Amino acid sequence: MSSDTLLRIRDLRIEAHVGDDWTEIVHGVDLDLRRSEVLGLIGESGAGKSTIGLAAMGYSRDGCRISGGSIDFDGIDLRAASERQLRHLKGSRIAYVAQSAAASFNPAHRLMWQHTEGPLIHKGIARHESEAEAIDLYRRLRLPNPEEIGFRYPHQVSGGQLQRAMTAMAMSCKPDLIIFDEPTTALDVTTQIEVLAAIRNVVREFGTAAIYITHDLAVVAQMADRIKVLLRGDDVEEAETAKMLAAPQEEYTKSLWAVRSFQTEARPADTAGDTPVVRVRNVTAGYGAVTVLKDINIDIHRGRTVAVVGESGSGKSTVARVITGLLAPSVGTVQFDGTDLAPSYKARPLEQLGRIQIIYQSADTALNAAQRVREIVGRPLELHQGLKGRAQEDRVRELLAEIDLDPDTYIDRYPGELSGGQKQRIGIARALAADPDFIICDEVTSALDQLVAEGILRLLKRLQETRNIAYLFITHDLATVRAIADDVVVMQSGEVVESAPREVMFTPPHHPYTELLLSSVPEMNAGWLDSVLKERDPESIGGGS
Amino acid sequence: MLRTLRKAPLSAKIGMIVIACYVLIAVFAGVIAPFGETEVVAYEFEPWGGDYLLGTDNLGRDTFSRLIYAARNTLGIAALATLLAFCVGGTLGLIAATIGGWTDQLLSRLVDVLMAIPALIFALLLLTILGPNLVNMIIVIALIDSTRVFRLTRAVAMNVVVMDFVEAAQVRGEGLGWIIRREILPNITAPLVAELGLRFCFVFLTISALSFLGLGIQPPAADWGSMVRESASLITFGDITPLLPAAAIGILTVSINMVVDWMLHMSSGLQD
Numbered sequence: 001m002s003s004d005t006l007l008r009i010r011d012l013r014i015e016a017h018v019g020d021d022w023t024e025i026v027h028g029v030d031l032d033l034r035r036s037e038v039l040g041l042i043g044e045s046g047a048g049k050s051t052i053g054l055a056a057m058g059y060s061r062d063g064c065r066i067s068g069g070s071i072d073f074d075g076i077d078l079r080a081a082s083e084r085q086l087r088h089l090k091g092s093r094i095a096y097v098a099q100s101a102a103a104s105f106n107p108a109h110r111l112m113w114q115h116t117e118g119p120l121i122h123k124g125i126a127r128h129e130s131e132a133e134a135i136d137l138y139r140r141l142r143l144p145n146p147e148e149i150g151f152r153y154p155h156q157v158s159g160g161q162l163q164r165a166m167t168a169m170a171m172s173c174k175p176d177l178i179i180f181d182e183p184t185t186a187l188d189v190t191t192q193i194e195v196l197a198a199i200r201n202v203v204r205e206f207g208t209a210a211i212y213i214t215h216d217l218a219v220v221a222q223m224a225d226r227i228k229v230l231l232r233g234d235d236v237e238e239a240e241t242a243k244m245l246a247a248p249q250e251e252y253t254k255s256l257w258a259v260r261s262f263q264t265e266a267r268p269a270d271t272a273g274d275t276p277v278v279r280v281r282n283v284t285a286g287y288g289a290v291t292v293l294k295d296i297n298i299d300i301h302r303g304r305t306v307a308v309v310g311e312s313g314s315g316k317s318t319v320a321r322v323i324t325g326l327l328a329p330s331v332g333t334v335q336f337d338g339t340d341l342a343p344s345y346k347a348r349p350l351e352q353l354g355r356i357q358i359i360y361q362s363a364d365t366a367l368n369a370a371q372r373v374r375e376i377v378g379r380p381l382e383l384h385q386g387l388k389g390r391a392q393e394d395r396v397r398e399l400l401a402e403i404d405l406d407p408d409t410y411i412d413r414y415p416g417e418l419s420g421g422q423k424q425r426i427g428i429a430r431a432l433a434a435d436p437d438f439i440i441c442d443e444v445t446s447a448l449d450q451l452v453a454e455g456i457l458r459l460l461k462r463l464q465e466t467r468n469i470a471y472l473f474i475t476h477d478l479a480t481v482r483a484i485a486d487d488v489v490v491m492q493s494g495e496v497v498e499s500a501p502r503e504v505m506f507t508p509p510h511h512p513y514t515e516l517l518l519s520s521v522p523e524m525n526a527g528w529l530d531s532v533l534k535e536r537d538p539e540s541i542g543g544g545s
Numbered sequence: 546m547l548r549t550l551r552k553a554p555l556s557a558k559i560g561m562i563v564i565a566c567y568v569l570i571a572v573f574a575g576v577i578a579p580f581g582e583t584e585v586v587a588y589e590f591e592p593w594g595g596d597y598l599l600g601t602d603n604l605g606r607d608t609f610s611r612l613i614y615a616a617r618n619t620l621g622i623a624a625l626a627t628l629l630a631f632c633v634g635g636t637l638g639l640i641a642a643t644i645g646g647w648t649d650q651l652l653s654r655l656v657d658v659l660m661a662i663p664a665l666i667f668a669l670l671l672l673t674i675l676g677p678n679l680v681n682m683i684i685v686i687a688l689i690d691s692t693r694v695f696r697l698t699r700a701v702a703m704n705v706v707v708m709d710f711v712e713a714a715q716v717r718g719e720g721l722g723w724i725i726r727r728e729i730l731p732n733i734t735a736p737l738v739a740e741l742g743l744r745f746c747f748v749f750l751t752i753s754a755l756s757f758l759g760l761g762i763q764p765p766a767a768d769w770g771s772m773v774r775e776s777a778s779l780i781t782f783g784d785i786t787p788l789l790p791a792a793a794i795g796i797l798t799v800s801i802n803m804v805v806d807w808m809l810h811m812s813s814g815l816q817d
Contacts, residue, residue, distance in 0.1 A: 324716045325716065326712065326715075326716065345715065345716050345718075348718075350718045353716060353717055353718040354717065354718070356716075357717075358712075358713060358716065360709040360713070362709065365708045365709045365710065366708075366709040366710055366713065367710055368708075368710045368727075368728055368731070368732070369732065370731030370732050371727070371731070375727075379727075380717055383717060383718060383719065384717070384718075430713070434717060
């Protein structure tokens with residue numbers, strides 16, 4: 001092979017242990033990576049992106065095995081290499097940056113101690129000598145106080161900083177290849193942009209080759225020189241980034257690109273005289289001495305969707321807790337249909353509880369794994385409408401049909417036997433079973449793949465039209481807001497900074513914070529990151545958070 | 546269910562077979578034993594063999610028959626005490642975890658106080674005060690062991706209480722009973738069943754220990770713990786008879802642990 005190629009994977013096959021058998025999950029994937037090149041691997045969950053990324057280090061997860069093909073890293077056959085050889089390669093020449101930096105750092109040691117471990121083990125460099133290099137890396141990654149930040153514990157720095165510290169740690173041995181596995185997926189948009197910029201700069205400066213794994217097309221467009229699309233363990237297509245964005249060849253790739261086009265038509269607000277179905281009035285609330293919400297006012301009218309956007313910590317989920325009565329406000333009230341609601345759900349009548357429902361972000365914890373769909377959806381029917389036996393089952397079947405799941409197939413399943421999107425649909429059916437006027441959707445699509453998420457959004461829209469339900473849509477994803485919201489409320493540190501109909505919100509001029517949020521959303525255009533960075537004062541990138 | 550049993554490792558299968566044998570012997574003690582439980586059939590300390598398979602004890606009762614009847618007494622009392630401990634400790638643990646706040650603080654601190662006293666000494670103390678009869682013994686053992694059950698139930702239930710589906714049940718207006726029975730309990734059965742097996746062992750050992758010390762099952766009822774004590778002096782003559790009831794205790798404890806190990810393994814999600 002040419003000396004220019006760093007990593008060459010041919011006909012890679014990986015099997016996973018399912019039940020008693022081995023099932024192939026990666027079906028013969030080829031991959032080439034040149035020195036100093038960044039390859040983007042994209043696909044939905046289950047596409048095998050992470051599995052292939054790990055295989056590039058000669059590693060397979062517990063319960064998986066590499067069953068065929070060759071992995072050649074700079075002339076070394078990783079499949080034939082001994083444990084000892086592999087251990088030396090990992091860390092010194094190949095490094096890995098995981099999605100959750102918080103879970104990857106040892107909370108008992110300072111960042112610097114963990115950073116200098118690699119050079120000590122692999123290169124025999126004394127800790128105090130590599131500290132200087134660490135500080136240099138921290139500076140290049142634009143971490144605040146580079147001289148000092150390494151001597152903190154992982155819990156003492158923010159998520160975005162931790163992700164950059166982890167990138168620094170991966171760079172500590174000057175590796176030839178770094179594998180980034182969804183490094184910004186768990187971050188807010190405003191933090192994500194800083195981490196993206198930092199990663200890209202440092203990778204370019206050191207001329208490191210990288211495999212960048214993500215499900216976010218707009219992100220991969222900024223980071224990668226080439227993009228490879230995967231679907232259920234198979235190659236779909238591969239091309240230079242610009243070419244891939246401009247002219248995708250395969251149907252599947254086109255469908256990924258098309259997802260972003262879903263949008264409800266704008267509906268003018270002709271609600272002047274109506275009583276809002278839910279009205280949050282001058283609410284201040286907090287936990288103990290900490291005030292999380294400061295004087296919040298939100299009106300939600302029947303049949304309309306209000307999106308609440310903001311970064312994590314902005315208090316948007318606390319708004320939901322106040323409306324549902326899980327957290328009593330210290331000042332202010334929540335009105336439902338013109339009447340004041342009791343501060344705690346315990347004091348609200350059953351009939352009122354049924355009319356306000358929640359759909360949760362994580363369907364894994366939102367559905368009781370020990371109950372069948374029949375009981376999950378049937379229980380609210382019994383509680384709120386007194387339906388029992390045959391009548392209850394008929395209604396459960398109607399609801400399942402309404403959320404596009406075949407009643408005969410799914411009514412007796414446990415949540416563990418459903419996919420992520422199906423679970424979310426059951427969550428919706430459970431909320432509908434109580435026949436609500438108002439549903440709080442708390443980040444309902446953020447744990448889902450784009451195609452699945454779009455299906456859920458379309459379903460919610462259709463249900464709103466047929467049942468005239470009002471939604472409070474809590475999200476940090478502005479693409480979702482653009483798709484489904486009628487009115488938008490922007491929150492920052494517990495306060496409403498801007499509140500307007502969608503068209504107004506997305507047309508300049510914006511409130512400065514809204515402007516920051518909007519401009520931080522990655523766009524499907526390879527030059528986006530550069531242009532945004534150029535526009536902003538370069539010092540502001542990486543200085544904050 | 547059958548499939549799960551068939552896939553169990555060898556150790557768990559052996560354990561289950563041994564436990565089944567003990568239960569059968571306990572249930573059919575009257576049929577299997579050649580003599581009555583308290584019947585004096587010969588002179589004291591007859592040797593093994595002849596009419597008396599394992600000889601006779603210090604009062605001339607048949608050792609083999611008493612070993613069999615002791616299974617019934619010891620196992621029955623242990624089962625009752627364990628069940629009672631689970632009903633009390635489990636219910637309170639679930640209530641503490643679900644309601645939280647002051648209720649939880651009150652119950653937890655009470656349990657801490659009870660657990661601060663060494664179990665065996667506490668049991669001896671209470672039995673000395675209340676008098677060593679059967680009902681008292683069951684209540685005292687159940688009380689002491691329920692504190693351990695409480696701690697475990699509360700800990701595992703707290704992991705479930707924070708889940709969104711419990712919150713969803715609360716805000717749709719479900720009562721405490723439904724939340725505990727239908728939302729939480731089905732999600733913590735695996736660790737509780739494993740604890741049930743383990744707890745049974747501890748209770749059973751406590752009964753034997755109390756009986757050995759003279760405050761447990763009272764003569765003339767047969768019991769493995771007191772049988773060890775009564776025949777202990779035979780050891781000095783090179784007779785291994787006192788080791789038989791001890792072995793009966795040991796084998797059952799080990800068997801239960803083998804089954805519990807397998808259950809814990811399954812509940813932790815490690816399939817292979």
